[in-house]
Amino acid sequence: MADQEEPRPEPAHHHPPPNKMTEDDEKKLRREEEGAAPSARYGYPVVRNRRRTLCAFIVVFLVLAGITALILWLVYRPHKPKFRVVSAAVYELNVTSPNLISTTMQFTVVTRNPNRRVSFSYDHFSAIVSYRNQAITPPVVLPPLFHETKSTVALSPVLGGITVPVAAELVNQLVMEEDYNGVVGLRLVLTGRMRYKAGAIKSRRYGVYVRCDLLVGLKRGFVGQLPLLGSPACRVDV
Template sequence: MPSYRLPMYHRQSPAVRCLNFLCAVLLTMVLITGIIMFVLWLSLRPHKPRFYLNDFSIPNLNRQSGAVNLPVRFTVDERNPNQKIGIHYEAIYGSVYYGDLLVASGPVHQPFYQPPKGDTQLLGDLTASGPTSGDGSAWQRFAGDAAAGNVGLRLMLNSTVRFQVKVWDTKEHNMKVDCEFSLRGDGTLQQQDKNKQCLLYF
């Protein structure tokens, strides 16, 4: 009868077993460290602020002599959605456009710090520089829109911001806020544009 020999069991040497154990411990530590770093990144990753157009008005917008020297007033709500991250703002400047025509511009808010989950109202008080009856076709379009009760405008806010994470600050970011809206013929904000969220660019 043929004889069958069971395969011999080769025990690993102590050095190999020690090496395998160290590799397993190292991989486990790398995995745990990776998970911790990912959780920290999620909790400390800055979220962009949010801006909402609360109100906007240009009284006597439909007067026949043009919009020059009329008061331009608006309120924009700024909200910091971060739980643990503050935001440093440099001075904020505003510009109002009718198409490509600049209607008004000037400073809106001094530099300030926005704490986590904080809200700030940005109050703009500018003076219109146009359009006037001397602006040709631009004034004709503007006057026609005012007579129809629907004047489309854009409010641009520009600033530089830094996020404060615990005790250190991030690099500076150039921020641009773009709010599109329409005014009635009397110069007040259309109802559907109240509290409208503006676009934000970094």
């Protein structure tokens, strides 16, 4: 019996060993991944990148606008105007019982603009005189006024000339102060609107309220220039 050949073992397939990444290759791959856009790494839509860019642009714009506004405010920040009454005169003062007062008064008011770069303009300006918080003259409308930088302007409005009804107690108090004290406390009130102007920049119109409290020497029947016994700087509210 012929000898049977034994089956030969099949040769083993030798697979080449996998290429090992060097440290330099790993660093290069890592740099490529980090440099890739978020949409490429994570599949985010490109629209998200555009929104982020737009938001960043808006934030930068608002910050720059705020810094510019702050610089302009520091350079042009306006100081309020200053008012002071320097003289007062009475040309008529008639007290009629029980509750009527007729008076004609004139006040000289000096107003100063302390700003070097900002000017003022006034309109709808009116003035009244009050005694113990009650008006004793009707409102008088003053002409518009433009106040240059670092300048002083004098106003001399004449108020009154019309009989004004007041409380009977007010008439009695005024008569007593004229007869016994010879000192009467009056208040000159100026109201209107004003606007700041710095170069070509103009602000919106603001309401302005000026209150000047005075102590004047006044005797019954006296007419003419009054001595000012107390005339502090007027209070200005803008």
